[in-house]
Amino acid sequence: MDLARDRTWTPDEVARFLGVPKATLYQWRYLGIGPKASRVGRHLRYLPDDVIAWFREQQNAA
Incomplete structure (x- = not known):
């Protein structure tokens, strides 16, 4: 699947991209994390840039 950064991404x-179950995304959204x-x-x-920025924050926090 093409994960182009010039459009929005679906939860799938x-x-x-993150290598987690979709249910985990929904749980994170519910928890605000x-x-x-x-x-x-x-x-x-x-937005792809938001997802990538969040992922980088997680890397820096580890």
Whole structure:
């Protein structure tokens, strides 16, 4: 699957990128500790730069 950075990512794409189950993303969102996401209508979407920035923050915190 093409994970182009010029469009928003779906939860499936973010889960694949991070190597975690999609349910983990939803749990992180509920707890307020995951990458920033927004609703587009009823769909959850992520900006690739936000996901990558969040991932880098996790690396620096470790």
